[in-house]
Amino acid sequence: MNSTSRTKRIIYAFLLSLLLLLWFFPFVWMVFTSLKIENEVVTKVFHFFPQNPTLANYIKAFSSSKILRWMLNSAFTSAMAMILTLVVDAPIAYAFAKIRFKGRNILFWAVMAGMMVPFQVLIIPLYLQFNSYGLINTMSAVYLPRIALPIGIFIMKQFFEGIPDALEEAAFIDGASRFRIFSSVILPLGKTAFATVTILSFINCWNDFLWPLIVMNDTDKYTITVGIANFQGTHGTQYSLIMSGAVIACIPQFIFYLFFRKKIIAGIAMTGIKG
Amino acid sequence: MIPGNKDNRDGWLFSIPFLLVFVLFMLYPLVYGFVISFFKWNVLSDKVFAGFQNYISLFSDEKFYTSLWHTVEFVLITTPVLLVIGFLMALITTSKSPLKKVAENVFFIPYIFSMTVVSTLWAWIFQKQYGLLNKVIGLVGIQPVGWLTDPNWAMWSVCIATFWWTAGFNMILMSAGIKQISSEIYESAMIDGANYRQSVFRITIPLLKPTIVLCLILQIIASFNVFGQVYVMTGGGPFGKTRTIIQYIYETGFSYFKMGYSAAMSYILFFIIMIVSVVQYISLGRKSNE
Incomplete structure (x- = not known):
């Protein structure tokens, strides 16, 4: 009895971690894309990790x-x-x-x-x-x-x-x-x-x-x-450049979130208390 | 209750700053917009009183109907799905799982990023030739799909991006609601031999009803106002298949400068949202009183 509930719990935790990874994945993809050179993005060959990670897109995003x-x-x-x-x-x-x-x-x-x-x-x-x-x-x-x-x-x-x-x-x-x-x-x-x-x-x-x-x-x-x-x-098809712009735009909000996580969540929860 | 009572004076004095802003940027435009909707006004030309002409034209404007329908379609797809996803997420974040804190962050974080960032990101994931989704389904031999360019898929793709973006908001509301339910109720149900599913359906959902109703109302209003993600991801295409009513209002007003016509459309939308809210309020309110 105890061992089945234990396996159940492990399966649940495993599925949940998988779901969380999937949910978080678009962010990973955004960052990875932004670190790739353009030719690596617009190609038939599929690389998950950036082959030659570069900050060139970020520099270009700031300058252009x-x-x-x-x-x-x-x-x-x-x-x-x-x-x-x-x-x-x-x-x-x-x-x-x-x-x-x-x-x-x-x-x-x-x-x-x-x-x-x-x-x-x-x-x-x-x-x-x-x-x-x-x-x-x-x-x-x-x-x-x-x-x-x-x-x-x-x-x-x-x-x-x-x-x-x-x-x-x-x-x-x-x-x-x-x-x-x-x-x-x-x-x-x-x-x-x-x-x-x-x-x-x-x-x-x-x-x-x-x-x-x-x-x-x-x-x-x-x-x-x-x-x-x-x-x-x-910038139509310059996807890695566009993603670097998106990452830059995320940074202030992310920092804001790190500092005020509790307050933000409490604020939203409060709008619901009225009922 | 307080000596030297000047409550009437003080109450209004303290209200003045807000009332000024409220009248100037809410009441006045609300009335002004209604007035404009009875004029033919091209901004460059003079205002000409047109009676109900704008409203009459609307009802024979096919673009108005299709745009309104796309918005309704979006509401019908996103509302139930977002409520269910939000609820499931709330169950996870209020469970005893060691991952619940991580889950709360992961589910909520997309919501704090602005809609344009989220839309740009998903437009890239959905991209036909090089996008991630087509690469992944290509691994199992499925032909690439034009997620944003195929009329059958475009609206669904926008909806998927929206699920990812805003489900965390509903999760927060619902988990706040769940946390208010006394744990004793669950404990006594457990003693009586209730399993997890039973406690969710017999305890959580019925007791969460006020929160669910609130989520439903907020969600429908938010979904009716959909604009940005569609505008950024598809621009209303392909062939106007995803153009929403707000986009049409925006285009009529700021690309064709038909202010009166655009204002009339805004009012129809406002009217629809009001009716939907009131109907919900009455029907749901009655049910919970029974």
Whole structure:
């Protein structure tokens, strides 16, 4: 009895490892391709490992495209989105959690209903709007429509509700104003929630494709997502070069993941808790 | 509850920054887009009021129907598969296997990379002459398949890349749900002699229902908005066989500059998504109340 369950467990572990290898394999393939010389990729003979590993493609990717520039653009717009999301969304989340004001419920549901509007539906009017402000082809066009993040408000509201009222009341008795309480009592306590929200907002903006594709016209101003699509388009069949570009584009996100793994996962899990 | 009550004033003061952004970049475009949809507007020319003309033209536009159908096709294929894969992954990552942490990382990592990177990578794997997939099936003597260029395969290939990319997201939601189920329930079921399959079907799935419903709704909305991976991998080809509705909206607006027509299409899409969400909400909500 015991030995059969043991063999079962070994078979299960074996199959699972196989599945994991398979699931991970595209990354390996991406890296291997990027290290090959072009002739080795575009050939009838099939080599799994790079025969003459080379970094030439990486050098070429950096020199023939603006890939570094694109990454900086992405980093800048995502960072702006992240900061502004907090500036704009944290106060209202606090108001929803702690202030009993008239119209609070209606306002809250209006904001949550905003979550149901797919961004893609707004692209035409948003484009025309930004065009009339003269903001097309500027960095602010990329992040401005991204800073109202209803899910972020929801997460912060949940968090603020968990802060005991007694803390605020004590400050009130000492004569502090709402704004003071918010900045010196609530904000320092909210770090965990802020981390989750900033990470969600960062990923949201970094991975955006359609909107920057529409508002950015100069190759200089592309974000990395648009840049890589463009890079693939202009280098048609130079697969090892294209893969090296893809690997480069992965690096910042990978580092980001290594540092914030837990927060990213917690953030996604939190969006589900609402039910 | 707090002395010197200025709650009404403070509540709205704290809401102002968000409300400004919300009105400017959400409500206003939502209304503005609706207004535009009743105009013939070529950007270069003047706006001309056209009544329902844009909407009427839409219903005789074959490209609109085919694009909408491709999106629906994508929704129908990806939604059930992604839910099932996500659920199976969640079972693995919440199991007692020593590999569960590794599994969680491996399954989730594709999701953190941007869609264009994932699409470029899969476009290369699916490449007809030199791509990995055809090399591998060539080993067992199968003729190369035009994964992205054969009309019968292109949509499936895009779907496969999407499975790989986003299944990890559903996994996280579902495993968070599974972790909320008390382990005592499983233990007492084990004592009563339930096997693994029974505990999955009789305990996990029924108790996970709220999470599954949430995943379903999020997934359908996300799938309806499919654009990038198709645009990068096939460009909507072969012969427009994978052109999605968002791509058609994008092309009508930014290649042909028919803003009114494009806005009208956006609204039809919005309307469909709303109907689908509401129907789901009502039907699933009713079932769980029974």
